[in-house]
Amino acid sequence: MSNRWIQPGDNVDITNERKKCTFDIEKMSAFIHGGEDKLQRRREILEYVKSNKSLGDPQPIEFMTRNERVENASRKIVEMTNNTDQIDGSDFFGEGMYYQALTMGRDLHAMSLHYVMFIPTLQGQTDDEQLDHWLSLAIARAIVGTYAQTELGHGTNLSKLETTAHYDPKTEEFVLNSPTITAAKWWPGALGKSSNYAVVVAQLYTQGECKGPHPFIVQLREMDTHKPLKGITLGDIGPKLGINGSDNGFLLFDHVRIPRRHMLMRYSKVLPDGTYIKPQHSKLGYGTMVFVRSIMIKDQASQLGAASTIAIRYASVRRQGEIIPNSGEVQILDYQTQQYRLFPQLARAFAFLFAAYEIRDLYMKVTEQLTHGNTELLPEIHALSSGLKSVVSWDTAQGIEQCRLACGGHGYSQASAFPEIYGYAVGGCTYEGENIVMLQQVARFLMKAAEEVKKGSANLAEICAYIGRKGEQHSRFTSVDSYRDEDIVSDLEYVARQQVFRAYEKLRKAQQQANSETAWNSCSVELCKTSRWHVRLYLVKNFLAKVSTAPSDLRAVLHDVARLYAFDIITSSSGNFYENGYMREDQMNEIREGVYKCLHRIRPNAVSLVDSWDYDDRELKSVLGRRDGNVYPALLEWAKQSPLNKTEVLPTFDKYLGPMMREAKSKL
Ligand SMILES: CC/C=C\C/C=C\C/C=C\C/C=C\C/C=C\C/C=C\CCCCC(=O)SCCNC(=O)CCNC(=O)[C@H](O)C(C)(C)COP(=O)(O)OP(=O)(O)OC[C@H]1O[C@@H](n2cnc3c(N)ncnc32)[C@H](O)[C@@H]1OP(=O)(O)O
Numbered sequence: 001m002s003n004r005w006i007q008p009g010d011n012v013d014i015t016n017e018r019k020k021c022t023f024d025i026e027k028m029s030a031f032i033h034g035g036e037d038k039l040q041r042r043r044e045i046l047e048y049v050k051s052n053k054s055l056g057d058p059q060p061i062e063f064m065t066r067n068e069r070v071e072n073a074s075r076k077i078v079e080m081t082n083n084t085d086q087i088d089g090s091d092f093f094g095e096g097m098y099y100q101a102l103t104m105g106r107d108l109h110a111m112s113l114h115y116v117m118f119i120p121t122l123q124g125q126t127d128d129e130q131l132d133h134w135l136s137l138a139i140a141r142a143i144v145g146t147y148a149q150t151e152l153g154h155g156t157n158l159s160k161l162e163t164t165a166h167y168d169p170k171t172e173e174f175v176l177n178s179p180t181i182t183a184a185k186w187w188p189g190a191l192g193k194s195s196n197y198a199v200v201v202a203q204l205y206t207q208g209e210c211k212g213p214h215p216f217i218v219q220l221r222e223m224d225t226h227k228p229l230k231g232i233t234l235g236d237i238g239p240k241l242g243i244n245g246s247d248n249g250f251l252l253f254d255h256v257r258i259p260r261r262h263m264l265m266r267y268s269k270v271l272p273d274g275t276y277i278k279p280q281h282s283k284l285g286y287g288t289m290v291f292v293r294s295i296m297i298k299d300q301a302s303q304l305g306a307a308s309t310i311a312i313r314y315a316s317v318r319r320q321g322e323i324i325p326n327s328g329e330v331q332i333l334d335y336q337t338q339q340y341r342l343f344p345q346l347a348r349a350f351a352f353l354f355a356a357y358e359i360r361d362l363y364m365k366v367t368e369q370l371t372h373g374n375t376e377l378l379p380e381i382h383a384l385s386s387g388l389k390s391v392v393s394w395d396t397a398q399g400i401e402q403c404r405l406a407c408g409g410h411g412y413s414q415a416s417a418f419p420e421i422y423g424y425a426v427g428g429c430t431y432e433g434e435n436i437v438m439l440q441q442v443a444r445f446l447m448k449a450a451e452e453v454k455k456g457s458a459n460l461a462e463i464c465a466y467i468g469r470k471g472e473q474h475s476r477f478t479s480v481d482s483y484r485d486e487d488i489v490s491d492l493e494y495v496a497r498q499q500v501f502r503a504y505e506k507l508r509k510a511q512q513q514a515n516s517e518t519a520w521n522s523c524s525v526e527l528c529k530t531s532r533w534h535v536r537l538y539l540v541k542n543f544l545a546k547v548s549t550a551p552s553d554l555r556a557v558l559h560d561v562a563r564l565y566a567f568d569i570i571t572s573s574s575g576n577f578y579e580n581g582y583m584r585e586d587q588m589n590e591i592r593e594g595v596y597k598c599l600h601r602i603r604p605n606a607v608s609l610v611d612s613w614d615y616d617d618r619e620l621k622s623v624l625g626r627r628d629g630n631v632y633p634a635l636l637e638w639a640k641q642s643p644l645n646k647t648e649v650l651p652t653f654d655k656y657l658g659p660m661m662r663e664a665k666s667k668l
């Protein structure tokens with residue numbers, strides 16, 4: 001089988017790995033990326049990005065100062081968006097995200113929020129007339145916007161946001177104000193220096209009543225000079241763990257007046273006389289958050305896929321220690337412990353990517369339904385996107401760290417790309433709703449389902465239908481080889497269901513003794529566990545179902561990966577499966593053996609499996625993960641670019657170290 005990943009001059013070990021591959025990598029790449037046409041488009045976009053020198057970095061960004069990073073990112077995003085004819089702009093999830101990942105990397109930029117939240121908010125929250133006016137300006141890039149919701153004092157609890165928008169019917173204007181320091185908007189991406197507009201979420205007051213948080217479009221800076229408008233104070237919030245190419249910012253209003261029609265009025269409205277028209281569903285205004293939570297799943301999967309690619313490729317070229325004495329040092333990928341550390345991360349990346357396709361489809365369905373005023377699926381998409389966002393971003397962050405640790409000392413260098421991948425991805429645990437908080441949103445949905453079941457209703461959404469099923473009292477497991485996909489799912493359903501009812505009963509009891517919020521708080525650890533099990537069950541079920549749709553010659557290798565994902569979940573929570581004698585220790589021991597069997601079976605295809613994700617070096621940006629495996633000379637070249645190496649002797653020598661040593665020597 002031909003293999004496009006093998007080229008002359010490559011490292012011998014990585015080449016030998018590729019020669020061992022038992023499946024068609026191109027076919028696998030097409031399956032992973034949604035079809036041959038999609039794969040072909042990736043290649044065309046890559047070709048274009050590589051051919052346009054202005055989309056490149058003058059030096060590795062790790063060696064740049066923050067100001068240089070911001071400048072470099074701004075230059076590139078303008079060049080990138082000057083050339084959007086290179087992609088199908090309607091395919092944000094596929095072509096848009098790939099084009100921006102290749103060009104911009106993980107440091108983000110002046111227009112990330114413009115594309116991820118500002119434009120989607122205009123699309124989702126404006127009425128027709130507003131859409132006509134604002135969307136064309138935003139798409140043409142005549143204005144650059146962000147999404148300013150979080151404040152210094154409140155991010156999670158939106159009902160307590162402090163920024164106010166008081167309607168004045170005399171002038172038909174809203175007056176935006178930040179009454180306290182804690183009302184300052186804090187965090188919005190590209191707010192500090194780049195954006196001149198923002199969707200600002202503020203408490204709407206009209207006719208003397210507070211109507212809760214609503215979105216308004218607000219001009220922040222003068223069009224020509226880019227100076228802040230009167231009454232507006234804003235700036236950058238300083239360096240962060242990651243995404244330092246983005247100027248996340250702060251913003252305060254001092255009685256700033258905006259026209260009535262700057263309130264986004266697709267769902268809620270304020271009429272000229274101040275009459276408030278409420279939305280059909282109270283959370284329709286939160287739609288952009290649901291959109292971002294949905295696209296985050298793919299983004300996080302890509303980051304974990306990248307980390308796995310780097311670590312697995314590196315483990316194939318790194319030789320250290322002997323397994324059989326005097327027979328030469330082995331590739332570290334041959335150590336079972338290394339496989340146990342890395343292959344589950346790759347398996348997770350697959351599981352998350354396949355779930356990302358599902359949530360994308362569900363999101364599109366919900367959007368379609370909303371155009372007809374149908375809000376039926378809102379609770380379901382809110383629960384699924386919140387749950388996936390929380391579990392996926394957490395596992396991704398932990399997984400990236402495992403990949404980094406598995407690369408030893410070189411994993412700690414920024415040459416590996418791990419610090420940047422981690423700094424970028426771990427933000428996902430916090431933004432778009434802190435994970436623990438979002439898990440509790442899922443739990444609300446699950447507790448309602450449990451209540452329905454207790455009431456004898458069979459009317460549950462498909463996603464939580466397992467809660468109403470009776471299920472087996474004992475696992476059907478007899479041996480790993482005969483452990484069918486439906487048995488795996490049934491075992492996970494048992495544990496997820498048990499957890500749902502454990503939390504439900506605990507909550508019910510607590511509610512008899514305390515008010516509803518206090519009761520909820522006293523059960524919240526169990527409630528979060530419930531949500532995690534629900535999401536893991538979904539991920540496993542979806543992964544196995546997806547594998548069954550793969551071309552037949554890919555199914556065996558993918559099945560090993562999917563089973564590893566499931567077995568890893570089961571064995572790392574064995575206690576849950578022993579409850580009520582559902583599973584026996586000997587069965588669990590066999591499943592544990594199943595993990596080792598999967599590792600062994602995946603080992604020969606490991607490098608080819610990560611090659612199938614189709615990361616170009618341009619996207620990985622990692623010396624350790626480079627396609628050709630020639631890591632050591634590349635590390636030396638990378639280190640030579642350190643600004644500290646521009647001179648043989650640093651001025652600090654003459655200032656501090658030199659005098660110290662001379663003085664010490666003179667005293668001897
Ligand atoms: C050419 C261009 C090409 C390329 C593109 C360029 C760039 C692309 C680049 C990358 C893209 C890739 C991925 C993105 C990667 C990086 C992202 C970059 C930047 C990050 C941006 C981050 C932005 C933000 O963080 S914005 C701020 C987000 N804030 C939050 O999420 C706040 C969290 N809090 C809440 O959501 C809510 O307050 C709450 C849910 C916690 C509680 O709400 P509230 O108090 O109002 O409600 P409750 O009383 O608790 O509940 C009432 C009922 O409402 C239900 N509910 C709540 N929310 C929703 C919802 N959204 N939908 C439906 N229902 C909802 C809730 O469940 C309750 O229901 P019940 O029936 O009563 O139980």
Ligand SMILES: Cc1cc2nc3c(=O)[nH]c(=O)nc-3n(C[C@H](O)[C@H](O)[C@H](O)COP(=O)(O)OP(=O)(O)OC[C@H]3O[C@@H](n4cnc5c(N)ncnc54)[C@H](O)[C@@H]3O)c2cc1C
Nearest residue numbers: 147148149150154155156187188189427430431432433436
């Ligand atoms: C990289 C990054 C980019 C961001 N970009 C934007 C942006 O563009 N626009 C924007 O508006 N915002 C943005 N944010 C802000 C982000 O959305 C918030 O930080 C996030 O929603 C969490 O809110 P918080 O900071 O108030 O956390 P807090 O709510 O203060 O969380 C602190 C702790 O309290 C716990 N906690 C809080 N409430 C509860 C509860 N009810 N029950 C149990 N535990 C609770 C949390 O679990 C957490 O452990 C960004 C943040 C980051 C890190």
